[in-house]
Amino acid sequence: SQQGEEDPQALSIQxxxxxxxxxxxxxxxxxxxxxxQNSGRGLVHLILIRSNEREKHSGRLRVTLDTSKKSSSLxxxxxxxxDTASYFxxxxxxxxxxxxxxxxxxxxxxxxx
Amino acid sequence: xxxxxxxxxxxxQPVGSPLSLECTVEGTSNPNLYWYRQAxxxxxxxxxxxxxxxxxxxxxxxxxxxxxPQDRQFILSSKKLLLSDSGFYLCAWSDYYGYxxxxxxxxxxx
Numbered sequence: 224s225q226q227g228e229e230d231p232q233a234l235s236i237q238x239x240x241x242x243x244x245x246x247x248x249x250x251x252x253x254x255x256x257x258x259x260q261n262s263g264r265g266l267v268h269l270i271l272i273r274s275n276e277r278e279k280h281s282g283r284l285r286v287t288l289d290t291s292k293k294s295s296s297l298x299x300x301x302x303x304x305x306d307t308a309s310y311f312x313x314x315x316x317x318x319x320x321x322x323x324x325x326x327x328x329x330x331x332x333x334x335x336x
Numbered sequence: 337x338x339x340x341x342x343x344x345x346x347x348x349q350p351v352g353s354p355l356s357l358e359c360t361v362e363g364t365s366n367p368n369l370y371w372y373r374q375a376x377x378x379x380x381x382x383x384x385x386x387x388x389x390x391x392x393x394x395x396x397x398x399x400x401x402x403x404x405p406q407d408r409q410f411i412l413s414s415k416k417l418l419l420s421d422s423g424f425y426l427c428a429w430s431d432y433y434g435y436x437x438x439x440x441x442x443x444x445x446x
Contacts, residue, residue, distance in 0.1 A: 256434050265342075265426055265437040266380070311379060313435075323370070323395075324435060326379040 228327050229312055235333040242299040244330040246312030247292075253315050255288055256324065257297050260309045269297075269310075304336045339363060342427045342438030349445055355400075355414040357441050359427030362408065367429040369410040371402055374424040374440075386410060417445045 229246050236242055246255070254273045258266040272279045272288045272295065279286045285298040299306055309331050313324040342359045349355060361367055368387050372380040382395045384402035392402050399418050403411045410427060422445045427438040 258435075258437075263424075263440075263442070265439040266428075266435075268434045268436065271434045313380075323382055323385055324380075324430075325382070326372075328379040 229310070229330045231330060232328070233331045233333070235335065236302055238302060238304055238334055238336050240302055240334075242302050242306070242332055242334070244297045244310050244312075244332070246295045246297070246327055248295075248312075248314045248325075249293065250314075250316065252290075255286075255295050256313045256315065257284075257286060257295075258311045258313060258326075260311065260329070262308075266311065299332075302332075302334045304334050306334045307332060340427060340429060340436055340438045342441060344441060345439065346442045347444070349417050349443065351419055351445055352416045355412070355417050355421070355443070357412040357425055357427075357443075359410045359412075359438055360408055361410075361429050364408070364429065364431070366407060367431070369404065370428045370430070370435070371410065371412045372426045372428065372437075374426065376423075380426065384412070419445050421445050 229244055252274055254271050256271045257269045259269050260266045270279055270281050270284055270286050272286050274290055283300045288295045309329045311326050311329045313326045315324055339362045370385045371383045373383055374380045384392055384394055386392050386404045389404055389407055400414050422443055425441045428435045
């Protein structure tokens with residue numbers, strides 16, 4: 224079953240603008256991760272935020288986590304055409320038998336030059 | 337450094353034929369290994385995961401099976417493919433910092 228749900232499903236912006244994608248989940252988590260997927264390719268890990276963290280930065284990426292609302296957001300600042308891709312959030316419940324990621328359906332981001 | 341190899345990149349198979357997709361990991365020992373499937377335009381669905389040699393957990397009942405004959409080898413198989421088995425299959429391994437995915441196999445069952 225899907226745990227994370229991203230919104231919007233699709234987002235189209237102009238180069239230089241910021242892009243914000245949101246993710247909501249239903250159960251308790253150990254951490255939440257964001258991934259990027261270019262069309263027809265594998266997923267690339269962007270950032271991991273643990274349940275005791277509220278905000279994390281990596282380059283032009285900023286991730287927030289609100290465990291009380293069971294939601295996370297991914298902000299890409301000063302977007303570039305090369306940022307065009309699908310972005311997925313995934314939650315890890317951190318089970319002792321081996322962590323398993325549950326993915327959302329993704330947000331398709333298009334950055335127009 | 338750790339790398340993950342997955343092959344083939346694309347595969348077209350007739351209905352009823354067998355399937356074997358292989359994934360190997362380098363640069364780590366005793367990794368957790370995973371097989372995911374992605375339908376077109378959708379998120380990833382976990383199919384199987386393994387925490388050690390010979391240990392396989394299945395997340396959803398289906399026409400597929402998995403095996404882990406060696407520590408760094410994970411194989412996805414089917415005896416008879418169905419049309420509904422078409423999709424993008426991704427192998428992955430995980431550590432404390434997150435998951436690393438292979439480049440995927442696009443399977444088309446015709």
